[in-house]
Amino acid sequence: MSTTGHRAGSFKKPAKIHKSWKGKRTKGEINDANRGREGVKEIVRGSRASRSISKDVRRQQSRQIRAAKMQAVFQKRRSSDAPVVVTVLSLGNGASAGEFVSKVLKSDETVVRTQGHRSIHAAVSRFKSRLCFLTPSQQMMDDVLDSVKICDILCVLWPLDGNISDWDNLLLSLVKANGIPKVVNVVPGLSMIPAKKREEMRKNIESHIANWSLNATGISLADSPTDGIQFLRSLIETKKKPLSLQTYHPYMYVEKLDVRDRTDETCTLVASGYLRGPEWNANHLVHIPGFGDFQINHIAKAQDPHPLKAGGKPMEELEKIAQPIPQKQQQLQVEIVPDDLNAEQTWPTQEELNAVEKEKRRVPKGTSSYQATWIINDEDEDDDEDDEDEEDSEEEMDGDFAPEEEMEETEEVEMEKSVFGDSESIFAGDMDDDIDMQEVEKYRRERENAQFPDEVDTPIDVPARVQFQQYRGLKSFRTSEWDVKENLPLNYARIFQIANFKRTKKQVLKHLNEDDDDAVVDSQYNGVFANVHIANVPVSIAEAFNEDSTLVLFQLLPHEQRMSVMNMVLRRHPTCTVPLTSHQKFIFYVGFRSFTAEALFSQHTSGDKFKMERFMPTDGPFVATVFAPITFPPASVLVFRLDDHGRQELVATGSVLDNNPDRVVLKRIVLSGHPFKINRRAVVVRYMFFNREDIEWFKPIELYTPSGRRGHIREPLGTHGHMKCRFDQQLNAMDSVMLNLYKRVFPTWTYTLFDKNTAKPSRIAERDSKTSTILVNRMEE
Structure with missing residues (x-):
């Protein structure tokens, strides 16, 4: 008789793995390995004293915490x-x-x-x-x-x-x-x-x-x-x-507006209304939409004209509840006034002085050496004229694109129909009978830019190295360095820049109500009816306020009165189908501000350099850059344009991205050439340049094709612009050879306040008042 041993089934639980380190480490070694980290159980359970509390005591504590929160809500209300x-x-x-x-x-x-x-x-x-x-x-x-x-x-x-x-x-x-x-x-x-x-x-x-x-x-x-x-x-x-x-901003809906201490040009404006939002601060500035920022004289409590119980006294000031401190009051400095004499000065070297003395100058007879230094040679005049011509031709190349040489008549008719159909907005009434050729040309340029992005023609009569001397090539758009402080325009000396914008915003919002007690309105006065005395206000503002106008006051946060470069993330509105170009004037509603400015469009991508958009993109987000006062996000943005009749049309919506003058926006131009002869990877290219010197000048820049091939210029061939190139793979005869050039562009200083009272109102279809009256009568019955 034979016996067999027990065999474990498939559901047998395996033995635990032996932990060789358990029990062999000291507490110091364990603490060093943890590096201050605590276990999950210790964090959840808390200290030993809290675990010793009974269940009834913990229930009572939670009830008290809940009651305190409810009491805080009622007290706030x-x-x-x-x-x-x-x-x-x-x-x-x-x-x-x-x-x-x-x-x-x-x-x-x-x-x-x-x-x-x-x-x-x-x-x-x-x-x-x-x-x-x-x-x-x-x-x-x-x-x-x-x-x-x-x-x-x-x-x-x-x-x-x-x-x-x-x-x-x-x-x-x-x-x-x-x-x-x-x-x-x-x-x-x-x-x-x-x-x-x-x-x-x-x-x-x-x-x-x-x-x-x-x-x-x-x-x-x-x-x-x-x-x-x-x-x-x-x-x-x-x-x-x-x-x-x-x-984040104290605000007031103005119920009444009075004028005091009036002079020929300025006065003290007394705005009456309920104090809303955070605690008002008399040291901070107040913004009047359409007119600008002003300082507060003082804030005084007034009699409420709409009390909960009737029988109140006539409206009058009761007491001052906030008064500014001169040492802490914000100033009205909007921009920096640059000192022209504080620019960088260089002293000429002895070699430069000797070179000037050796230079032969043709001057009239009898001219002294002192007078000769102020006479300009004809060659210098010709050079200046050439520079002006180059600038003018460059502007034409930047703004205009060569139209197609041939277009069928049917396509022209369809284009004109699309122009008038797209330019008609819901604001407009009857369309003008005259054809706006500028709009037609703008449509054509937008279409050509979509088919051939950023492509320009190399001029034949002007050397390319002179025409595009402000441009440079980049080995990699993403990784190549670009000095953000290089060749800045003069307007950048007038603006303010915050070193760390995110940290400054965090500090401003954190210390919003932590100023002196004499300047900050006490929390017990939140929501009271008060008079805000605004100092040194133009008389025209008081005259513009009437029974049909609405006035809302907003108080600024620190730094929000200073000019900087604002970047906004926008999306084009579906109702706008008209082509819109960069450096075109728009009306911006940013938070509580409304102003007009010329916007610079660029791509909304990651990295430290961003490509400029010649036209507002039809889909996807993009960034608009303008000179405007600092605004801390989040803040909504609405963008309008004026149509042919002077009425506002919504074109884009979005929000504020940041206030960063160091955002590098690069304008790209693409020079194209045609493969003349192809011998495997060696290619002869023509029509990109028209002289030998230009080829030598642009030789270090990399070439590419739409199909993804990469190459370089080897040497020029002849004197008519042919050049020998070599690519990483064999080219197709239908390929085009491209060369990218970049230059940094900046927004234009065209910031002006926008007053809604002076704007032309939009003409909208009238409501059916008869239907409305019948419906209300049915409700009352």
Whole structure:
């Protein structure tokens, strides 16, 4: 009888691997190996004292922490006595904003309604809170943007059918690109629809809302008195989502504007309104949109014209709550005034002086040696004229492209039709009958640049080494070095540059409210009605403010009044199909600022050098560079252009990238040649240059072909521009030989403030007022 031993099955767990080091290391060796790192269990469990606390004590501690957080939220809400600002924006043919607000306020009989400057104030004693409704006209784009920038809640009124016009779509895209706070969607009259159609219409409207990706997809009801009261409560109790502009910048919606201490040119402007945002600082500057930055004289508390309980005293100043400190008050220095005498001076050497003395100069008889030094030879005059001609020809080469030699008549007709179809915007009315040949030429140049990027023709009558003397070749666009301080224009001596922009921004936001107590408004005055006295303001600003204008004040952060080079990441708006070139003047809405400037376009890529874009790209992000005051991101950017009728057309949206004058933007030109003879890798190329000296001059620069071949110039052949080249692989007869040249380009100093009051308003199709009145009557019934 034979026996067999036990055999382990397939599910047997293998033995643990023996750890030879366990128990052999000392605590010091373990600590040295860990280098200060702690175990996960120690971090999670905490100290031994915390583990000894019982479960009931830990539950009580968590309850106290939760109660403290809730108390902090309530205290913050009580400390901000300012009314909740609600911007009502009506879309389509629905109820108008003013009629909707009146209907909602009538739902509660205890609401006390008062009229403000282009606003409706409501004191809701039922909820012990106040509301401020702004109802900007949807035809006035600037008023809509200003109202959205300062509001706490954006109430969007959608039509019953959910269909909105092209202007409403553009307006929503503007609001979304500018930044939106908490959104509440309302469909007036939805509850009046029969139940069978109501659900279908609700789903249809919600699908339209979802397409816009707003931060709220639900629909609120405000038709019946009960719904109206619940709607008011939701506006007060809902959690607010302030914009970054409201988080970092104190701001004020001006209810009243007075003039004091008036002289012939300047005055003291007294702006009355609620103090919103962070604590106001009297040392910081205040920005008046369209007019510039000014210093604050002092801030004084005033009587609230819209109290929660009626029976207040007449409006008057009560006490000063903030006063600037002269030593710490920010100055109005916008730019640096360069000293022309402080430039780099070089003393001529003895060899240079001897060379000048030996130079023969032809001067008239009887001319002294002193007079002869100031006489210019004819050769020098010819050289100067040649330089001017070279500059003029270079500008022509930079801006213009050679049109095609032959074009069929049908293509010309289609091109002219596309020009007039694309240039017509939703702002424009009737088109002009005259043909704008500049626009036609711009379309042609854009098309040629897309087919042959950056290609230019080598001039025949001017040597290429002279025509392109400002350009240089790069072995590698990504790795080759370029000195950022080389050959800077004079305007760069007028701007400010922050050494470490990210660190400076972090420090400014961290120490936002840590200045002297006499200059910073105490937190107990957050949201109070106050008078801001602005010193040395031109009288024209006070005269421009009227009943139909909206004025919003924003306070600047440190360094934001100083000029620098601003870089913005933009995307072209789909509604803009007109070709737009670099160095073209645009209207920029950057944060709370609006100004005009000529933008320099470049690619948005990684690296330390960026290629210039001759035309605004149609797809993908790009960077626009302008001279503008420093603005700390995040800040939204809206770009407009003026059409043929002087009206604004949206062309791009985006945000601020940084403020960096060291951004190197390189303009590229491509010289092309044609393979004349091909013998394996040896190729004879012609038509790239037209003389022997140019070939010797550009010989060190690498050549390439569209198919990916790389090569170099070996030697010139003859005197008519033929050259012998050698490539890494054999070329195709259909290939072209290319040579890249680069030079650094800079933005143009054309910064000017843009005043929306002087701009020509856009002509929009009028609303159907009859349909709106009928819908409101149905709601009241």
